[in-house]
Amino acid sequence: EDKVVQSPLSLVVHEGDTVTLNCSYEVTNFRSLLWYKQEKKAPTFLFMLTSSGIEKKSGRLSSILDKKELFSILNITATQTGDSAVYLCAVIHGSGNTGKLIFGQGTTLQVKP
Amino acid sequence: DGGITQSPKYLFRKEGQNVTLSCEQNLNHDAMYWYRQDPGQGLRLIYYSQIVNDFQKGDIAEGYSVSREKKESFPLTVTSAQKNPTAFYLCASSTPSGYNSPLHFGNGTRLTVT
Numbered sequence: 001e002d003k004v005v006q007s008p009l010s011l012v013v014h015e016g017d018t019v020t021l022n023c024s025y026e027v028t029n030f031r032s033l034l035w036y037k038q039e040k041k042a043p044t045f046l047f048m049l050t051s052s053g054i055e056k057k058s059g060r061l062s063s064i065l066d067k068k069e070l071f072s073i074l075n076i077t078a079t080q081t082g083d084s085a086v087y088l089c090a091v092i093h094g095s096g097n098t099g100k101l102i103f104g105q106g107t108t109l110q111v112k113p
Numbered sequence: 114d115g116g117i118t119q120s121p122k123y124l125f126r127k128e129g130q131n132v133t134l135s136c137e138q139n140l141n142h143d144a145m146y147w148y149r150q151d152p153g154q155g156l157r158l159i160y161y162s163q164i165v166n167d168f169q170k171g172d173i174a175e176g177y178s179v180s181r182e183k184k185e186s187f188p189l190t191v192t193s194a195q196k197n198p199t200a201f202y203l204c205a206s207s208t209p210s211g212y213n214s215p216l217h218f219g220n221g222t223r224l225t226v227t
Contacts, residue, residue, distance in 0.1 A: 004155070034215055042117075042203065042218035043156075088155060090216075100171075101146070101216060103155035 002027040004091050006104035014112050017079050021107045023089030024071040033065055033072050036088040038106070043088055046074070079111045116140065119204050119219035126198075126226050134189045134222045136204035145187035146205040146216065149173065156203060162187055191224065198226045 004025045013019055025033065032050040036043035047056045049065035049072060056063050060079075065072045076083055089104040117138045126132045138145065144163050148156035158171030162181040176195025181187055187206075191198045201223050205216040 006155075009153070041220040045215045045217075048215050090156075100158065100161070103148075103157070105153065105155045 002091075002093060002102055004089055004102050004104040006087075006089050006107050008107060009105060010108040010110070012110045012112065013079055015080055017111075018075065018077045019079060019109060021074040021076075021087050021089075021109070022071060023073070023104055025089075025091045025102075025104075026070060027091050027093035027102060029093050029095045030067070030070075031092040031094070034090045034092070034101075035063055035072070035074050036090065038086045038088055039084075046087075076109075079109075081111050081113055084109055084111045117204060117206055117217055117219035119202075119222050121222060122220065124222055124224045126224070128226055129193045130226075131190055131192050132198075132224065132226075134191065134202055134204075134224070136187045136189065136219060137185055138187075138204075138206045138217075138219075139185060140206055140208070140217060141184070142206035142208040142217070143184070144207045145181065146207075147171075147177070147179065147187070147189045148203045148205065150201045150203060150221075159189065159202075191226075198224060200224060 007022045034048050035046040047063045052067040060077045063074045086106040086108050088106045090101050094100045120135045146161040147159040150156050157173050159177050160179040162168035178190045203221045204219045207214040207216045
């Protein structure tokens, strides 16, 4: 069965801390892995990772994929209260033109002042 | 501005009634998706459509129906057969078919059935 598992499920830190969120997957015909940030409503896209070992970076956020060990991490350095959100990991998989997206359960991050 | 519009934002219905959630996009995307999100769980795929007049069941399609008569529109009907319909529903789109393309999401519809 195809699945995406995130850990931890929830995390509470203080401003300035660095956090690492984990996402592991088992799918057939892996294509790419995505990270989203969801505050109140629509998830907003953060990163798409298709190649192993290449770090993607955007400000204080960075992410990397390990296709051999089937996982990805999302790092947030110098956390701020505005980073409080649910972080969703998703994997696109499938063959031909039928790419499907499977989401993990999400990690709820709370950053305290 | 291009985007995905879901309406209404909040919806209340009594048990036994069918209800239709609207999703419209002006991004010219081929593929559209419906997800359901429950507290403590990730998004689960209900239905998806790769092209007009075609759609496929996702992982939790029972009790739901969709149509894709126009490229821009992908309405979702929650029928009385859906045993636990109260949830947050998210519509998304991508192009060309989700392969190497991140999904763009609408702002969601929160459905409460009593």
